[in-house]
Amino acid sequence: MAQGDQEDSQKTQEPTEKRLRDARKRGEVPSSRETGNMMVVLSLFGVAALVVPWMGPRLAETLSALIDGSGQVVVGEGRSGLAALGQLLREVVLSLATILAPLFLLILAGGVFGVLIQGETVAALDRVKPKLSKLSPVQGLKRLFSANTLVEFGKSLVKVLVVGGLAIWVTLWAVESIWEAPGFIPENLPGYLILAARRLLLAAAVFLVPVAVVDILWQRFQWRQKLMMTVKEVRDEMKEAEGDPHIKARRAAIRRRRARQRAAAAVPTASVILTNPTHYAVALRYEKGSDEAPVCVAKGADLMARRIREIAFEHEVPIVENKPLARMLYDRVEIDQMVPMQHWQVVAEIISFVLDLKANRNRKPPEGSVLRTSPD
Known part of the structure; x- marks a missing residue:
């Protein structure tokens, strides 16, 4: 048995409050990527269901007005011409920012909520400090063939298969709907695409919610297992906290x-x-x-x-x-x-x-x- 495996097998004691507190100070808290993925999909579904129907006509109106009036814009020479061009660009940018602001706010809110629902959130400089252990090939191979890596690979494989299957199902449904629609015209295509996107995002979100919940529980289990202590470590910590019993x-x-x-x-x-x-x-x-x-x-x-x-x-x-x-x-x-x-x-x-x-x-x-x- 390798020395690292032997040490892990001796870690039979639950982590103390001091060890958990020190880990949080170092920024080592359970973090689930699947929660972030779930919130991204839910945010995109919210965008497709709520923002796009409101944003699409306004965005089209703004851009069409710009295109229709492009031939009427007179850009003169000198400072007056540059001022007119700058004024036009400011108006366009302000209009686009007003229209696209709800989109970015919804995505930002989804990301923040995805972090908060995991329970523990800390900001620690130790997480961004460069460490030579991260460049070690031996440590890299250990991480590559660890149980956590195998679990991540299994999750990724399941996600690809399930989401891919959902995408194929939604695509076949969209093509069939378009094919069977009486009097279909190209102007109706955006509506079919938005409806198909909603259905795909909703199905993916329904699938990712239990995946995120299971992943949060798994990450917490892994985090606690990583912080398990040996009997000697518990005794040493007690000595530091209370002093040597012999003394x-x-x-x-x-x-x-x-x-x-x-x-x-x-x-x-x-x-x-x-x-x-x-x-x-x-x-x-x-x-x-x-x-x-x-x-x-x-x-x-x-x-x-x-x-x-x-x-x-x-x-x-x-x-x-x-x-x-x-x-x-x-x-x-x-x-x-x-x-x-x-x-x-x-x-x-x-x-x-x-x-x-x-x-x-x-x-x-x-x-x-x-x-x-x-x-x-």
């Missing part, structure tokens, strides 16, 4: 180690440890004369909370269980910050209880609080 894990380990070191130094200085009882732990310090209000010196959740309780037990720092207060302070107070004023009264009661314990005074803990005698 992130190492940084998290460093942060945990530093937090443990900081807790080991700060918890022994605390006056009390508030717990939830096992999920959260908040170490508060209050020293008269130096602290205006209780200060959070350490806090942690789960394993870190357990470590704080163990250090407090080792250094005989009182541990008080107060579930709502511990959770509230854990969420709202950062390390080295004072307890908010609205919680001063509750915290003051707990610290007073702890100070009374140290002074060997018998006192019940504040309402909602429980004195813990072990780290667990």
Whole structure:
């Protein structure tokens, strides 16, 4: 198996949003030629059905007036003669532009609509930049014998056969109609030709509409298949977006180690440890004369909370269980910050209880609080 085929077989992952977004920035979006062909045929049918009946008599009138009056135009010598000729040409060009404007506008509208109905339209400079890969014979042979080329060849062959058959059918119908028409005169020929053109364009449009729909779906499928990714590419993209998981894990380990070191130094200085009882732990310090209000010196959740309780037990720092207060302070107070004023009264009661314990005074803990005698 060739290396390119082996790489394609390994692309089993759907393209990520970043890959799709980068492809759109490069101008790589699904584009169907059949949609453009369909809109050209529909535009021509609109011209034959709507514009030509209105445009034909006016165009004939303008040109016939020009031809009839050609012998009466006097072109003199000098600037006056050139001015008269210029005036005549301007009038003719303006008349023709007015008559032919709906024709060009209808064709232009058909082309724009054919682009818009495909869903995604982008303008990217990368599409027009010269690339050496487009000049490579090897890449040219790959494109020549690719599945997309075979599909395009099959579509073209079917279109030629079907449209050719429709053209033969319409031509036979037109010839038969002319042959069987009673009292046919040459002046009636343009009408037969326009009617035959309408029928041919309408039949071709009816055939090309499903072809365009199928081609749009095929192009979208091919576009998505081209952007499929390997597992390694997905992992590399995740690393670029979120960082290397190994480095992130190492940084998290460093942060945990530093937090443990900081807790080991700060918890022994605390006056009390508030717990939830096992999920959260908040170490508060209050020293008269130096602290205006209780200060959070350490806090942690789960394993870190357990470590704080163990250090407090080792250094005989009182541990008080107060579930709502511990959770509230854990969420709202950062390390080295004072307890908010609205919680001063509750915290003051707990610290007073702890100070009374140290002074060997018998006192019940504040309402909602429980004195813990072990780290667990």
